[in-house]
Amino acid sequence: MIDSDRKSTPSEPGTPAPGGCIPLTEPAMRGNEWTYVRECLDTNWVSSAGPFVQRLERDVARWVRANHAVATVSGTAALHIALLVAGVEPDDEVLIPALTFIAPANAVRYVGAHPVFMDADPEYWQMDLNKVRDFIAKECLWKNGMLRNRTSKRRVKAILPVHVLGHPVEMGSLLDIAAKYELPVIEDATEALGSEYRDRPVGVLGDIGCVSFNGNKIITTGGGGMIVTNNSEWASRSRYLTTQAKDDPVEYIHNEVGYNYRLSNVLAAIGVAQVEQLPGYLESKRKTAQLYSRILAGTPGIRLPEEAEWAKTNYWQYAILVDPGGYGMGSRELMNCLSRADVQSRPLWHPIHSLPPYRDCQAFEVKTVDRLYERSLCLPSSVGISERQIRVVADLIRKEATRETA
Numbered sequence: 001m002i003d004s005d006r007k008s009t010p011s012e013p014g015t016p017a018p019g020g021c022i023p024l025t026e027p028a029m030r031g032n033e034w035t036y037v038r039e040c041l042d043t044n045w046v047s048s049a050g051p052f053v054q055r056l057e058r059d060v061a062r063w064v065r066a067n068h069a070v071a072t073v074s075g076t077a078a079l080h081i082a083l084l085v086a087g088v089e090p091d092d093e094v095l096i097p098a099l100t101f102i103a104p105a106n107a108v109r110y111v112g113a114h115p116v117f118m119d120a121d122p123e124y125w126q127m128d129l130n131k132v133r134d135f136i137a138k139e140c141l142w143k144n145g146m147l148r149n150r151t152s153k154r155r156v157k158a159i160l161p162v163h164v165l166g167h168p169v170e171m172g173s174l175l176d177i178a179a180k181y182e183l184p185v186i187e188d189a190t191e192a193l194g195s196e197y198r199d200r201p202v203g204v205l206g207d208i209g210c211v212s213f214n215g216n217k218i219i220t221t222g223g224g225g226m227i228v229t230n231n232s233e234w235a236s237r238s239r240y241l242t243t244q245a246k247d248d249p250v251e252y253i254h255n256e257v258g259y260n261y262r263l264s265n266v267l268a269a270i271g272v273a274q275v276e277q278l279p280g281y282l283e284s285k286r287k288t289a290q291l292y293s294r295i296l297a298g299t300p301g302i303r304l305p306e307e308a309e310w311a312k313t314n315y316w317q318y319a320i321l322v323d324p325g326g327y328g329m330g331s332r333e334l335m336n337c338l339s340r341a342d343v344q345s346r347p348l349w350h351p352i353h354s355l356p357p358y359r360d361c362q363a364f365e366v367k368t369v370d371r372l373y374e375r376s377l378c379l380p381s382s383v384g385i386s387e388r389q390i391r392v393v394a395d396l397i398r399k400e401a402t403r404e405t406a
Protein backbone atom coordinates (compact mmCIF):
# COMPACT_ATOMS: atom_id res chain seq x y z
CA MET A 1 0.00 0.00 0.00
CA ILE A 2 1.39 3.41 -0.91
CA ASP A 3 1.10 6.39 1.37
CA SER A 4 -1.49 8.31 -0.62
CA ASP A 5 -3.78 5.27 -0.50
CA ARG A 6 -3.39 5.11 3.19
CA LYS A 7 -4.51 8.70 3.66
CA SER A 8 -7.68 8.21 1.69
CA THR A 9 -8.66 5.12 3.69
CA PRO A 10 -10.91 6.07 6.58
CA SER A 11 -9.44 4.52 9.68
CA GLU A 12 -11.26 1.71 11.44
CA PRO A 13 -13.13 2.55 14.62
CA GLY A 14 -10.95 1.58 17.54
CA THR A 15 -7.66 2.36 15.81
CA PRO A 16 -5.39 5.40 16.13
CA ALA A 17 -6.59 8.32 14.04
CA PRO A 18 -4.32 10.26 11.69
CA GLY A 19 -2.88 13.39 13.31
CA GLY A 20 -5.29 16.32 13.58
CA CYS A 21 -8.32 14.15 12.99
CA ILE A 22 -11.11 13.77 15.55
CA PRO A 23 -11.69 10.00 15.57
CA LEU A 24 -14.96 8.18 16.08
CA THR A 25 -13.69 5.85 18.80
CA GLU A 26 -10.08 5.59 19.74
CA PRO A 27 -8.80 3.42 22.59
CA ALA A 28 -7.09 5.07 25.56
CA MET A 29 -4.25 3.27 27.35
CA ARG A 30 -3.36 5.49 30.26
CA GLY A 31 -3.44 3.26 33.30
CA ASN A 32 -1.51 0.17 34.36
CA GLU A 33 -1.56 -1.47 30.91
CA TRP A 34 2.22 -1.35 30.46
CA THR A 35 2.96 -2.45 34.00
CA TYR A 36 0.70 -5.48 33.78
CA VAL A 37 1.82 -6.51 30.29
CA ARG A 38 5.44 -6.25 31.41
CA GLU A 39 4.59 -8.46 34.38
CA CYS A 40 3.30 -11.13 31.96
CA LEU A 41 6.44 -10.99 29.84
CA ASP A 42 8.80 -10.90 32.80
CA THR A 43 7.16 -13.93 34.43
CA ASN A 44 6.58 -15.81 31.15
CA TRP A 45 2.83 -16.05 31.85
CA VAL A 46 1.80 -15.26 28.29
CA SER A 47 -0.68 -17.96 27.28
CA SER A 48 -4.29 -18.37 28.26
CA ALA A 49 -3.44 -19.87 31.62
CA GLY A 50 -2.42 -17.00 33.82
CA PRO A 51 -3.37 -14.85 36.76
CA PHE A 52 -4.63 -11.89 34.69
CA VAL A 53 -7.25 -14.03 32.95
CA GLN A 54 -8.67 -14.95 36.34
CA ARG A 55 -8.44 -11.37 37.56
CA LEU A 56 -10.25 -10.04 34.52
CA GLU A 57 -12.97 -12.66 34.93
CA ARG A 58 -13.36 -11.72 38.57
CA ASP A 59 -13.39 -7.97 37.82
CA VAL A 60 -15.96 -8.19 35.03
CA ALA A 61 -18.15 -10.57 37.07
CA ARG A 62 -18.11 -8.01 39.84
CA TRP A 63 -19.08 -5.19 37.44
CA VAL A 64 -22.08 -7.00 36.01
CA ARG A 65 -22.85 -8.72 39.35
CA ALA A 66 -22.57 -12.19 37.84
CA ASN A 67 -21.58 -15.30 39.73
CA HIS A 68 -19.42 -16.55 36.86
CA ALA A 69 -17.38 -15.15 34.00
CA VAL A 70 -15.41 -16.93 31.29
CA ALA A 71 -12.93 -14.93 29.19
CA THR A 72 -12.95 -15.48 25.43
CA VAL A 73 -10.94 -14.43 22.42
CA SER A 74 -13.73 -12.11 21.21
CA GLY A 75 -17.28 -11.02 21.90
CA THR A 76 -18.39 -12.98 18.84
CA ALA A 77 -16.83 -16.17 20.25
CA ALA A 78 -18.63 -15.47 23.53
CA LEU A 79 -21.94 -15.24 21.64
CA HIS A 80 -21.21 -18.48 19.78
CA ILE A 81 -20.57 -20.38 23.01
CA ALA A 82 -23.51 -18.75 24.80
CA LEU A 83 -25.87 -19.95 22.05
CA LEU A 84 -24.48 -23.50 22.29
CA VAL A 85 -24.73 -23.52 26.05
CA ALA A 86 -28.30 -22.17 25.92
CA GLY A 87 -29.22 -25.22 23.87
CA VAL A 88 -29.71 -23.62 20.46
CA GLU A 89 -29.44 -26.38 17.87
CA PRO A 90 -29.18 -26.59 14.08
CA ASP A 91 -32.41 -25.52 12.38
CA ASP A 92 -33.71 -23.65 15.44
CA GLU A 93 -34.66 -19.99 15.20
CA VAL A 94 -33.39 -17.16 17.37
CA LEU A 95 -35.05 -13.74 17.62
CA ILE A 96 -32.53 -10.93 17.17
CA PRO A 97 -32.71 -7.22 16.29
CA ALA A 98 -32.26 -6.17 12.65
CA LEU A 99 -30.36 -3.08 13.81
CA THR A 100 -27.09 -4.18 15.35
CA PHE A 101 -23.51 -4.96 14.49
CA ILE A 102 -23.62 -8.23 12.55
CA ALA A 103 -21.85 -10.43 15.14
CA PRO A 104 -24.98 -11.89 16.82
CA ALA A 105 -26.48 -12.88 13.45
CA ASN A 106 -23.25 -14.60 12.47
CA ALA A 107 -23.07 -16.40 15.82
CA VAL A 108 -26.60 -17.73 15.27
CA ARG A 109 -25.45 -19.13 11.92
CA TYR A 110 -22.31 -20.68 13.49
CA VAL A 111 -24.57 -23.02 15.47
CA GLY A 112 -26.60 -23.80 12.35
CA ALA A 113 -29.65 -21.89 13.55
CA HIS A 114 -31.57 -19.13 11.75
CA PRO A 115 -32.02 -15.55 12.90
CA VAL A 116 -35.48 -14.00 12.74
CA PHE A 117 -35.10 -10.24 12.59
CA MET A 118 -37.08 -7.88 14.78
CA ASP A 119 -37.72 -4.18 14.30
CA ALA A 120 -36.36 -1.37 16.50
CA ASP A 121 -38.52 0.96 18.55
CA PRO A 122 -38.40 4.56 17.31
CA GLU A 123 -37.60 6.12 20.73
CA TYR A 124 -34.57 4.23 21.97
CA TRP A 125 -33.71 2.17 18.87
CA GLN A 126 -33.82 -1.11 20.80
CA MET A 127 -35.58 -4.36 19.83
CA ASP A 128 -39.29 -3.51 19.52
CA LEU A 129 -40.89 -5.71 22.16
CA ASN A 130 -44.45 -5.02 21.00
CA LYS A 131 -43.47 -6.47 17.65
CA VAL A 132 -41.83 -9.44 19.35
CA ARG A 133 -45.19 -10.08 21.07
CA ASP A 134 -47.00 -9.63 17.73
CA PHE A 135 -44.62 -11.99 16.01
CA ILE A 136 -45.26 -14.70 18.57
CA ALA A 137 -49.03 -14.12 18.53
CA LYS A 138 -49.40 -13.97 14.74
CA GLU A 139 -46.63 -16.16 13.43
CA CYS A 140 -46.01 -18.81 16.08
CA LEU A 141 -47.73 -21.72 17.71
CA TRP A 142 -47.21 -22.46 21.42
CA LYS A 143 -47.81 -26.14 22.01
CA ASN A 144 -46.42 -28.76 24.41
CA GLY A 145 -43.96 -26.30 25.87
CA MET A 146 -42.55 -25.48 22.47
CA LEU A 147 -42.78 -22.36 20.37
CA ARG A 148 -42.96 -23.09 16.67
CA ASN A 149 -42.88 -20.74 13.69
CA ARG A 150 -46.04 -21.53 11.68
CA THR A 151 -44.46 -20.73 8.33
CA SER A 152 -40.99 -22.20 8.63
CA LYS A 153 -42.15 -24.98 10.99
CA ARG A 154 -38.95 -24.45 12.93
CA ARG A 155 -38.63 -24.28 16.69
CA VAL A 156 -38.11 -20.76 18.06
CA LYS A 157 -35.50 -21.56 20.66
CA ALA A 158 -34.10 -18.35 22.14
CA ILE A 159 -34.20 -14.59 22.18
CA LEU A 160 -31.06 -12.53 21.81
CA PRO A 161 -31.51 -8.87 22.73
CA VAL A 162 -28.68 -6.43 21.99
CA HIS A 163 -28.26 -3.29 24.11
CA VAL A 164 -27.67 -1.20 21.01
CA LEU A 165 -25.14 1.64 21.44
CA GLY A 166 -25.11 0.87 25.17
CA HIS A 167 -28.72 1.80 25.85
CA PRO A 168 -30.42 -1.06 27.69
CA VAL A 169 -33.34 -2.95 26.22
CA GLU A 170 -36.51 -2.79 28.37
CA MET A 171 -35.56 -6.08 29.99
CA GLY A 172 -38.57 -6.40 32.31
CA SER A 173 -40.99 -6.84 29.41
CA LEU A 174 -38.52 -8.95 27.47
CA LEU A 175 -38.03 -11.34 30.38
CA ASP A 176 -41.82 -11.64 30.77
CA ILE A 177 -42.13 -12.72 27.14
CA ALA A 178 -39.21 -15.12 27.49
CA ALA A 179 -40.62 -16.67 30.67
CA LYS A 180 -44.04 -17.13 29.10
CA TYR A 181 -42.60 -19.15 26.22
CA GLU A 182 -39.69 -20.70 28.11
CA LEU A 183 -37.10 -19.06 25.87
CA PRO A 184 -33.58 -18.64 27.22
CA VAL A 185 -32.35 -15.05 26.98
CA ILE A 186 -28.85 -14.48 25.62
CA GLU A 187 -27.95 -10.89 26.39
CA ASP A 188 -25.60 -9.17 23.97
CA ALA A 189 -24.07 -6.61 26.31
CA THR A 190 -21.01 -6.17 24.14
CA GLU A 191 -21.63 -2.44 23.75
CA ALA A 192 -23.14 -1.92 27.18
CA LEU A 193 -20.61 -2.67 29.91
CA GLY A 194 -21.52 -0.31 32.77
CA SER A 195 -25.09 0.35 31.57
CA GLU A 196 -27.98 -0.25 33.94
CA TYR A 197 -31.59 -1.31 33.67
CA ARG A 198 -33.56 -0.10 36.69
CA ASP A 199 -30.41 0.23 38.77
CA ARG A 200 -29.16 -3.24 37.84
CA PRO A 201 -26.17 -3.66 35.56
CA VAL A 202 -26.93 -5.31 32.22
CA GLY A 203 -25.21 -8.61 31.37
CA VAL A 204 -26.94 -11.23 33.49
CA LEU A 205 -30.47 -9.86 33.54
CA GLY A 206 -31.13 -12.75 31.14
CA ASP A 207 -29.77 -16.29 31.42
CA ILE A 208 -26.35 -15.69 29.91
CA GLY A 209 -24.62 -12.57 28.60
CA CYS A 210 -21.68 -11.50 26.45
CA VAL A 211 -19.21 -8.65 26.74
CA SER A 212 -16.66 -7.48 24.14
CA PHE A 213 -13.22 -5.91 24.54
CA ASN A 214 -12.76 -5.08 20.86
CA GLY A 215 -10.72 -1.98 20.05
CA ASN A 216 -13.74 0.31 19.72
CA LYS A 217 -15.60 -0.83 22.84
CA ILE A 218 -15.77 1.07 26.13
CA ILE A 219 -12.83 -0.92 27.47
CA THR A 220 -10.52 -2.91 25.24
CA THR A 221 -7.90 -5.65 25.27
CA GLY A 222 -7.26 -5.09 21.56
CA GLY A 223 -9.61 -8.01 21.04
CA GLY A 224 -11.41 -10.16 23.55
CA GLY A 225 -14.70 -10.97 25.20
CA MET A 226 -16.41 -12.54 28.16
CA ILE A 227 -19.31 -14.85 28.88
CA VAL A 228 -21.18 -13.96 32.07
CA THR A 229 -23.88 -15.98 33.82
CA ASN A 230 -25.33 -16.90 37.19
CA ASN A 231 -25.83 -20.48 36.05
CA SER A 232 -22.87 -22.49 37.36
CA GLU A 233 -23.54 -25.42 35.05
CA TRP A 234 -23.61 -23.13 32.01
CA ALA A 235 -20.43 -21.43 33.21
CA SER A 236 -18.47 -24.66 33.46
CA ARG A 237 -19.83 -25.82 30.13
CA SER A 238 -18.71 -22.49 28.62
CA ARG A 239 -15.24 -22.96 30.05
CA TYR A 240 -15.15 -26.52 28.74
CA LEU A 241 -16.21 -25.57 25.20
CA THR A 242 -13.82 -22.60 24.99
CA THR A 243 -10.88 -24.82 25.96
CA GLN A 244 -11.19 -27.52 23.25
CA ALA A 245 -13.58 -29.63 25.37
CA LYS A 246 -10.64 -31.14 27.15
CA ASP A 247 -11.67 -33.92 29.53
CA ASP A 248 -8.25 -35.17 30.48
CA PRO A 249 -5.31 -32.77 30.19
CA VAL A 250 -2.72 -35.54 30.58
CA GLU A 251 -4.03 -38.12 28.17
CA TYR A 252 -5.72 -35.52 25.89
CA ILE A 253 -9.17 -36.99 26.07
CA HIS A 254 -11.82 -34.89 24.30
CA ASN A 255 -15.37 -36.21 24.32
CA GLU A 256 -16.83 -33.42 22.19
CA VAL A 257 -15.88 -30.93 19.52
CA GLY A 258 -14.54 -27.90 21.36
CA TYR A 259 -13.11 -24.52 20.41
CA ASN A 260 -9.90 -22.67 21.10
CA TYR A 261 -11.61 -19.48 22.22
CA ARG A 262 -9.46 -18.58 25.21
CA LEU A 263 -8.13 -15.12 25.91
CA SER A 264 -4.38 -14.85 26.43
CA ASN A 265 -2.96 -13.64 29.71
CA VAL A 266 -1.18 -10.75 27.93
CA LEU A 267 -4.46 -9.39 26.60
CA ALA A 268 -6.22 -10.04 29.90
CA ALA A 269 -3.51 -7.94 31.56
CA ILE A 270 -4.52 -5.00 29.38
CA GLY A 271 -8.14 -5.70 30.28
CA VAL A 272 -7.48 -5.64 34.02
CA ALA A 273 -5.87 -2.22 33.63
CA GLN A 274 -8.79 -1.06 31.50
CA VAL A 275 -11.44 -2.19 34.01
CA GLU A 276 -9.64 -0.14 36.65
CA GLN A 277 -10.39 2.90 34.52
CA LEU A 278 -14.00 2.01 33.71
CA PRO A 279 -15.59 4.39 36.25
CA GLY A 280 -13.70 7.30 34.69
CA TYR A 281 -14.58 6.11 31.17
CA LEU A 282 -18.27 5.95 32.04
CA GLU A 283 -18.11 9.45 33.44
CA SER A 284 -16.34 10.66 30.30
CA LYS A 285 -18.95 9.07 27.98
CA ARG A 286 -21.78 10.66 29.96
CA LYS A 287 -20.15 14.08 29.93
CA THR A 288 -19.55 13.78 26.18
CA ALA A 289 -23.21 12.95 25.59
CA GLN A 290 -24.40 15.78 27.81
CA LEU A 291 -22.22 18.34 26.09
CA TYR A 292 -23.23 17.21 22.58
CA SER A 293 -26.88 17.30 23.57
CA ARG A 294 -26.56 20.72 25.18
CA ILE A 295 -24.94 22.30 22.13
CA LEU A 296 -27.04 20.49 19.53
CA ALA A 297 -30.38 21.02 21.27
CA GLY A 298 -32.79 22.94 19.07
CA THR A 299 -30.81 22.40 15.85
CA PRO A 300 -33.51 22.07 13.17
CA GLY A 301 -33.79 18.54 11.78
CA ILE A 302 -31.45 16.99 14.34
CA ARG A 303 -32.84 14.45 16.76
CA LEU A 304 -30.79 13.74 19.85
CA PRO A 305 -30.51 10.33 21.54
CA GLU A 306 -32.82 9.82 24.48
CA GLU A 307 -32.39 7.86 27.67
CA ALA A 308 -35.42 5.95 28.88
CA GLU A 309 -36.68 6.59 32.40
CA TRP A 310 -35.72 3.02 33.37
CA ALA A 311 -32.31 3.21 31.75
CA LYS A 312 -28.83 4.36 32.49
CA THR A 313 -26.87 4.08 29.27
CA ASN A 314 -23.08 4.04 29.12
CA TYR A 315 -23.37 6.25 25.99
CA TRP A 316 -20.80 3.98 24.38
CA GLN A 317 -21.47 5.70 21.08
CA TYR A 318 -23.30 9.02 20.75
CA ALA A 319 -25.57 9.03 17.68
CA ILE A 320 -28.02 11.55 16.23
CA LEU A 321 -30.75 11.32 13.59
CA VAL A 322 -30.65 13.75 10.69
CA ASP A 323 -33.96 14.60 9.01
CA PRO A 324 -32.95 15.78 5.52
CA GLY A 325 -36.05 17.96 5.18
CA GLY A 326 -35.60 19.75 8.47
CA TYR A 327 -31.82 19.90 8.45
CA GLY A 328 -31.19 20.76 4.82
CA MET A 329 -29.08 17.71 3.99
CA GLY A 330 -29.02 13.99 4.76
CA SER A 331 -26.83 12.09 7.20
CA ARG A 332 -24.35 10.94 4.53
CA GLU A 333 -23.92 14.46 3.21
CA LEU A 334 -23.33 15.67 6.75
CA MET A 335 -20.84 12.82 7.22
CA ASN A 336 -18.93 14.07 4.17
CA CYS A 337 -18.96 17.65 5.46
CA LEU A 338 -17.55 16.50 8.79
CA SER A 339 -14.98 14.36 7.00
CA ARG A 340 -13.73 17.40 5.07
CA ALA A 341 -13.14 19.04 8.45
CA ASP A 342 -11.21 15.92 9.58
CA VAL A 343 -14.00 14.70 11.82
CA GLN A 344 -14.88 11.02 11.63
CA SER A 345 -18.52 10.02 11.80
CA ARG A 346 -20.53 7.16 10.40
CA PRO A 347 -24.06 5.84 10.11
CA LEU A 348 -25.44 2.98 12.19
CA TRP A 349 -24.93 -0.50 10.75
CA HIS A 350 -26.65 -1.50 7.56
CA PRO A 351 -29.85 -3.36 8.50
CA ILE A 352 -28.80 -6.98 8.62
CA HIS A 353 -31.96 -8.47 7.13
CA SER A 354 -31.20 -6.91 3.76
CA LEU A 355 -27.54 -7.99 3.58
CA PRO A 356 -26.73 -10.89 1.23
CA PRO A 357 -26.11 -13.62 3.85
CA TYR A 358 -29.41 -12.84 5.61
CA ARG A 359 -31.71 -11.68 2.82
CA ASP A 360 -33.61 -14.95 2.85
CA CYS A 361 -34.23 -14.95 6.59
CA GLN A 362 -37.55 -13.87 8.03
CA ALA A 363 -37.79 -10.21 9.09
CA PHE A 364 -41.01 -9.50 10.95
CA GLU A 365 -42.52 -6.11 10.04
CA VAL A 366 -39.11 -4.45 10.11
CA LYS A 367 -39.73 -0.82 9.16
CA THR A 368 -38.26 1.59 11.70
CA VAL A 369 -34.79 0.12 11.29
CA ASP A 370 -34.46 1.33 7.70
CA ARG A 371 -35.36 4.90 8.65
CA LEU A 372 -32.94 4.87 11.60
CA TYR A 373 -30.20 3.55 9.35
CA GLU A 374 -30.84 6.19 6.72
CA ARG A 375 -30.89 9.09 9.19
CA SER A 376 -28.35 8.03 11.78
CA LEU A 377 -24.93 9.49 12.34
CA CYS A 378 -22.54 8.37 15.08
CA LEU A 379 -20.35 11.20 16.35
CA PRO A 380 -16.85 11.01 17.83
CA SER A 381 -17.17 9.49 21.30
CA SER A 382 -13.72 8.28 22.37
CA VAL A 383 -13.15 8.22 26.10
CA GLY A 384 -10.25 10.56 25.52
CA ILE A 385 -12.20 13.18 23.52
CA SER A 386 -11.69 16.72 24.79
CA GLU A 387 -14.37 19.30 25.47
CA ARG A 388 -12.83 21.42 22.73
CA GLN A 389 -13.14 18.59 20.20
CA ILE A 390 -16.78 18.00 21.12
CA ARG A 391 -17.45 21.72 20.62
CA VAL A 392 -15.71 21.65 17.22
CA VAL A 393 -17.92 18.75 16.04
CA ALA A 394 -21.16 20.13 17.45
CA ASP A 395 -20.50 23.64 16.13
CA LEU A 396 -19.82 22.24 12.65
CA ILE A 397 -23.18 20.47 12.74
CA ARG A 398 -24.96 23.62 13.90
CA LYS A 399 -23.23 25.74 11.27
CA GLU A 400 -24.21 23.40 8.42
CA ALA A 401 -27.85 23.60 9.58
CA THR A 402 -28.01 27.36 9.35
CA ARG A 403 -26.02 27.66 6.12
CA GLU A 404 -29.05 27.36 3.81
CA THR A 405 -31.22 29.79 5.73
CA ALA A 406 -28.51 32.29 6.76
Ligand SMILES: *Cc1c(COP(=O)(O)O)cnc(C)c1O
Binds near residue numbers: 075102104188211
Ligand atom coordinates in the same frame (compact mmCIF):
# COMPACT_ATOMS: atom_id res chain seq x y z
C1 LIG B 1 -18.73 -5.52 19.12
C2 LIG B 1 -19.94 -6.33 19.11
C3 LIG B 1 -19.91 -7.73 19.27
C4 LIG B 1 -18.67 -8.56 19.47
O1 LIG B 1 -17.61 -8.11 18.82
P1 LIG B 1 -16.14 -8.70 18.85
O2 LIG B 1 -15.48 -7.77 17.93
O3 LIG B 1 -16.21 -10.09 18.36
O4 LIG B 1 -15.60 -8.64 20.25
C5 LIG B 1 -21.10 -8.40 19.29
N1 LIG B 1 -22.28 -7.76 19.16
C6 LIG B 1 -22.35 -6.42 19.02
C7 LIG B 1 -23.69 -5.78 18.94
C8 LIG B 1 -21.19 -5.66 18.97
O5 LIG B 1 -21.27 -4.33 18.82
